[in-house]
Amino acid sequence: MSVTIKDIAKKAGVSITTVSRIMNNKSEGIRKETCEKVLKVIEELNYKPNSIARSMITKKTNTIGLVIPDIRNPFFPELVRGVEDVANNAQYTVFLCNTDSSHRKETDYLTIMKEKNVDGIIFSGPQETQSKEFYQTVQEYEIPVVLLDRGQENRDFGGVYIDNEKAGYLATKHLLELSHRKIGCITGPANIPNSNERFKGYTKALSEFQVPIDDSIIITGNYLMEGGYQAAKTLLKEKDVTAIFAFNDLMAFGVYQAAVELGINIPNDLSVVGFDNLTYNQLLIPKLTTIEQSAYKMGEIAATMLFDQINNKNISKEQVFMEPKLIINGSTKEFS
């Protein structure tokens, strides 16, 4: 059996109130001797307060939920770490919840977070089609929520995103300025809003350069390496694109593999632009031209926003859009 506040009180010969006060640094009106005596007993018995019992009274658990699609997607570890560092600093602990973007898992975890009385939730990923139900549930639960990276189409919650449309625009424009005109596009899964936004940027840039949009070189991807590989094979074998814009680095990595396999040289025969600027980009030869998203920073900002809501009890709907940055590396080259 664990040692409780009662044990301390008894052994120190004081009331539990006194012990409680000392534990919570409310020792103002307490005699020095008493304080020392109690502290000594606490030390001796190595007493750790039961935060569960404390939560029952205070209605605070010092715990937040972090709900993401999949930690194995290399975009998320950085983001998670940014959240955790801020949380840890604020004396909070983080529940990690992987949903695989499954509606069931998202809902399940939401319920669990409610039941576990987390003080707030950072959520990355609710699908557009399921948004209404999601938002209804969250609001009913009355838990502060900050959306992260995905969910920008919903203005009912605070969130941190990058400006996906602008990012898509910058990437495409870069290729256009290098005289590419047949620019293949490997998008994210259908109906993923951030993919849609990136696609808007793609079409906007094409329009500006008066390049007609060719549906046959636009392929719906899945944000996975394998998906990029498959899409690239189609684009490179059946269509003769001179450039490919993949909506994330993982798929761009797949493009590299397809290129190697087909004996196509990057960047001489094919220019490639990715999205994320993952660390592993450094492994590629040539390095990938890509859009930088500072995932760690996004995590930090989201967590900071959440704690602001928690501490000040103000439900904020502020939406922060990070400025995307084009990182030009060796995978893009003037078309001639």
Added chain:
Amino acid sequence: MSVTIKDIAKKAGVSITTVSRIMNNKSEGIRKETCEKVLKVIEELNYKPNSIARSMITKKTNTIGLVIPDIRNPFFPELVRGVEDVANNAQYTVFLCNTDSSHRKETDYLTIMKEKNVDGIIFSGPQETQSKEFYQTVQEYEIPVVLLDRGQENRDFGGVYIDNEKAGYLATKHLLELSHRKIGCITGPANIPNSNERFKGYTKALSEFQVPIDDSIIITGNYLMEGGYQAAKTLLKEKDVTAIFAFNDLMAFGVYQAAVELGINIPNDLSVVGFDNLTYNQLLIPKLTTIEQSAYKMGEIAATMLFDQINNKNISKEQVFMEPKLIINGSTKEFS
């Protein structure tokens, strides 16, 4: 204010005991009508039981702590996911704790896990030098613990590891069989047991082939890409090794970068063996010969062992050693 069991009881016109019974599927001795009536109210009010209050009584939180060095190290996402999948299946939620292998953070998180009354802890990383204190604390806390990937030198706890010595042996032997004799070695940080074990395997293989151990081509690394890069620069510029065994893939990736920079061709001028078989291995040209650790599976096994301890209240000290597997790819070649 959230809706509680009292609200349900009142609205349904029954006692809270009845509601509780129904919530916990102890509805054996309850009339069908009553049951339906209560269920309906629960549905109507969207009642979710407060698991905090429940934990106070049951002494179970259905929560485990997962303590790792850093989720950004690409070895860990797989491992974390393995743990989470098993946990989620068993109706458990996971606290993710990054320690950066810092003694202070490890201790802090241990205390926090105790305070939060987790039902068990999966711990990856306690430093050898700090083990005694760690193990004392854990045992005092009386929380089931399973060690994961790091900590194999301690037989007081159950754990899941790979057979690091054998792995080191296999990797080195492979190079020796390819006629390499000047085999540089980039280890993990000093005093990290798994690195020491791998090193044992390295020396064992060398001995078997009667190759003397040359301290000048053994460099202490840090398990990071940058560290591998620096070490490789030294090895390649000042010593003329024909092969390098890096104690993890991340450092091997650094070796690739150094080689590119120095105009050294892999595998023609230099053979490289890594350790981990990270997914990103596929991006390298040539692909890296390496040791496979199935991190996901290790996570699964560790979690399963932990739940076994939790459910059966048997403190097991079983140590599972996964069989390492040498994956031969294009980065190693016969020396001539």
Added chain:
DNA sequence: TTGTATGCGTTATCAT
């Protein structure tokens, strides 16, 4: 400066 008593939302024990 310190202590008593109440209550947080459940489950469990014992009645009825």
Added chain:
DNA sequence: ATGATAACGCATACAA
């Protein structure tokens, strides 16, 4: 088949 009540470990209003 159902209910009243104690208990879990703590924080807090109020008392002394």
